Amino acid sequence: MKISYNWLQNYFEEELPEIEKISEGIIFHSFEVESIEKAGNDTVFDIKVLPDRAHDCLSHWGIAKEISAIFNLKIKEKKYKIFEPKPTKLEIKIEDNRCLRYMGRVVKNVKVGESPKWLKEKLNAIGQKSINNIIDAANFIMFDLGQPIHCFDLDKLESQKIIIRNSTTGESIDLLGSEKIGNLVKTRSILLKSNDLIIADEKNPLAIAGIKGGTKAEVDSNTKNIVIEVANFNSIAIRKTSKQFNIFTEAVKRYENEISPELCEKTMNAITDLIWELNEVEVEEIIDIYPTKAEQKEVSVSVDYINKHLGTSFLKEEIEGVWKRLNFEFSKSVNEFKIKVPYLRIDISGPHDLVEEVGRILGYEKISPQIPKINFKPKINETFYKILWARNKLLNDGYSEIMTYAFCNTGEVEVLSSASDKKFLRTNLSDGLKESLKLNQLNAPLLEMEQIKIFEIGTVFLKDKEEMHVAYGDKKGVKEMNLENFFHKNSSSEEHGYFSAEKFLVLAPSRSQVSSEENSYSRNFKPWSIYPFITRDVAVWVPKGESSEELKKLLKNNATELLVREPYIFDSFTKDGKTSYAFRLIFQSYEKTLTDDEVNIIMTKISHKIRENSRWELR
């Protein structure tokens, strides 16, 4: 969520720490800060609020409370005006239990117009467009407190009655705002199903509850009187409906994560205040339908419990300080705290949740690493060590290991939907191994191998079971069997008989156990070129007894950076007092497909160099 630094500052008398400090504080005590950006004379943090804190932190107030706890800064709580509201004729009826609370209030004599500069600035800073003062006020309070608000034009309703009910099949609603379809800008009309929660007047739907308003009671420049809705809906219902219609609004984001119905009251006061400030309006009484009041949870936790889980020795006073910084109400006995969990902290339900609060507020860096004081007696996992054994066996027999995809075009088990076009799970490893053989056969000149021999160990999926298989092969053919059979077929009777923990470990050493130079592979991977390579052979007569080293060096020095592997001898013989060495050179570019001409130029140069040596003779 985008959070404005100046907006946060309004919550504190004291000047906030500088931007970097705030960011660091949030990162190590609360949430990730994904970016920090300048916006005019303001700075905006993009904060990735964790899913379990989306209940209370998708708002400037929520983040301000975090900052208050992290930096131990006192938050100034706002005081709202006391109105003398006029009696109201507004009626509200909840007909569906997915609406947990509905507060409505009529405000008369509003003057819809442009928003004041400060309001526009605040909304712009967090990337929101200004629409008009009423809508802007509602948006501002939502981003401030985390509670969505909706305003209806009272005079566009059939009567002063609002009903929260299930939609009926065939009902439809034209949504607020417009969307672009190709070059057309259109109002989106939604055909409701039989189970969508809506806000309606006595005749038509006015809004899809908690998701988006409709055009029927839209607030426009002629609006005089409005109804302010501050409500709470079941989070799962909101998520389902929003997904079904593919509408993801800021309101949805908050409702689908579940917010406390207790937040409605503060929000109604705040929005009334702000609208009154914008233009002195006539405020009517609030109608508040709240069928089941939320209960305030109480959670007990002891100092011991917290230290036992964190591995710390925090003092009772330090822990008490955390509750104070978080503004938790609590009572204490000798060694235990009883916390009255704030309504908005839906995430806290047990002592383990309080362990987290203490840990993160005091700082995880305060926890020093401690070796576990347990002498574990691990057992050997048969499957894992049989895999290890099979791998070592095949490596020793000269096979190289590959891994291929579990997905393919046909099989016995199918996945429902996939980001790729391959929807089946493999029933064997052989098909993949054969493909790999083909590929590697083509690349054989690039690989420093005499013969392509490969294997894979992996899971295959049959109709009713999955099985660990081993497949291995070369150009002559491929063999495949399950791991168990491979083990029985290939292990000696001794290995069989002594399949005991220690013994087996010795028989199936891992690489780091066998390798004498343990870190021999701590070097960088060399990516390969996607362009084709070109092969050239060069054969030279040298006097009998002369080694091929000097010739190899000459080839290496003159073959340019396009040479992708060491020149290697593929043929040599001696005849009439002369030895012939035939070298193979492989050329490949990382940037383009090489042409024969380009390679020919290099080969011509090499030929010249060879001829310069009078003892040598090009064949």
Next chain:
Amino acid sequence: MDKEIKKGKEHPLSIVINEAVKIFTDLGFEVATGPELEDVWHNFDALNVPKDHPARDMQDTFFIKNRPEYVLRTHTSNTQIHFMEKFAKEGKKPPFAIVVPGKVFRNESTDAGHEMQFYQLEGLMIGKDINVANMKWVLLEFFKRFLGENTEIRLRPSFFPFVEPGFEVDVKYDGKWMELLGAGMVHPNVLKNCGIDFEKYQGFAFGFGLDRLARIKFNISDIRFFYQGDLRLNQF
């Protein structure tokens, strides 16, 4: 002629898996394995993932056709559940410590950093008083042995339904902090779901991507190299 066979070349992921497992077994962990095609109880429910959690959406998880209660496991955490269920059923009492190397699946489009299949390593240590400080020791020790003595780690708050408190663990390697693991104290509901007395026993769990670790160790730019069956990958 000398008929000695030249040894084949191991897949880089196997090198990394074996080395990681070796370090953890040296630290007292034992290896556990579990199925790749899994029921939703072991992959989600028992791990305290709520029924309507976004991770359970079709976009992220491969569901199996005609078997609505089955998925390709999205993490190796399923094996925690199998291990603890069996452990409790056999009447055994903690402590125990396991690591689970294995293949997992995510239904997402692929790029240099993402694959539909990849390898994870999961760790779980449960005892009477196994705590966050122990977790810090184990992870620091692992990364020091795996990446080098001057490796550092740090914890940040995070959230996973199966742990509380939950952490993001950053590892400092080559002068750079990298977000490498998710971890946390096992949520009491998870222990309860497996029949382990959560008032008596506690501990931590962690998980990280082995492909990611292999890419860091060998400086491999693209995760997709791993599953092409191309032997040019086997350079080590």
